[in-house]
Ligand SMILES: NC(=O)C1=CN([C@@H]2O[C@H](COP(=O)(O)OP(=O)(O)OC[C@H]3O[C@@H](n4cnc5c(N)ncnc54)[C@H](O)[C@@H]3O)[C@@H](O)[C@H]2O)C=CC1
């Protein structure tokens with residue numbers, strides 16, 4: 655049984671670690687109208703944090719601020735205990751070092767009022783490995799953001815073995831109230847979902863550079879001038895379903911399955927058996943949510959045009 659404050663009644667957020675990501679979280683929560691307390695042990699952290707918030711604020715203002723939102727609602731606390739004493743939610747964004755995270759999360763647990771959820775921004779450690787030293791690990795979980803957290807909506811939420819289900823549900827709801835787009839994961843995966851995908855791409859990019867097969871620019875251009883345009887609004891599974899024409903994902907796998915398998919030599923790949931085929935087809939149908947292939951094609955095409963326009967690559971005229 656939890657006595658946690660309802661997520662939509664949270665007014666005060668504490669951000670621990672105020673570098674690239676912690677500072678980005680601070681800007682996000684300020685823009686959404688929260689009182690934010692930050693703590694970071696670096697002597698120059700307060701100035702750096704103010705610079706980051708000042709730099710982000712014009713874009714956040716253009717996007718639209720919550721009522722009463724102001725950079726003046728940021729307090730930088732002199733000590734971790736002070737930062738956490740009144741916290742209604744804590745977002746930890748300290749360096750990606752396992753021992754440091756373990757120790758810090760135990761300190762945050764000791765300093766934060768009971769039933770207040772503490773989320774880690776870790777980009778890869780499972781919470782099971784980080785919550786080992788905390789006295790009350792049930793309210794510790796991962797809330798993995800994307801850079802910059804004040805512009806990229808996604809947060810991946812996942813608990814560890816000792817995390818309570820109420821805490822996972824509470825955090826997912828809180829992030830939604832705070833304007834984020836949330837994926838709540840039922841189990842821990844290395845790299846969560848998005849980083850696992852990014853890491854696969856990244857690993858191949860490194861292979862190509864190391865082997866002299868492609869330049870960094872060619873790799874980057876291959877994404878920004880190619881699939882990246884589609885991925886801004888339609889994920890890799892649905893876009894590949896469209897590669898199968900009216901036959902969708904089923905035809906795409908039957909047609910390209912064998913040839914797609916040949917470059918998998920560098921990867922540990924699953925067997926493309928009938929169960930996986932069915933799961934992919936069913937997953938695409940679910941993601942399409944009733945939209946026909948023709949409707950998805952029209953949506954994809956207009957999306958590409960919108961992204962081209964938004965990134966200044968569309969010659970004049972209204973493409974809609
Ligand atoms: N940089 C990125 O693109 C992303 C990073 N993350 C995660 O966010 C976390 C922070 O990463 P960055 O902001 O990139 O690192 P960073 O190096 O920019 O910032 C880390 C901050 O933590 C402070 N710090 C050092 N020791 C500390 C301690 N014991 N307690 C509290 N703060 C401490 C440092 O002074 C620094 O300001 C990591 O867990 C990382 O995996 C997650 C998503 C994206």
Ligand SMILES: C[N+](C)(C)CC(=O)CC(=O)[O-]
Pocket residue numbers: 777799800801849852
């Ligand atoms: C580079 N990174 C692994 C820390 C990146 C992330 O975790 C998410 C992002 O912003 O792409």
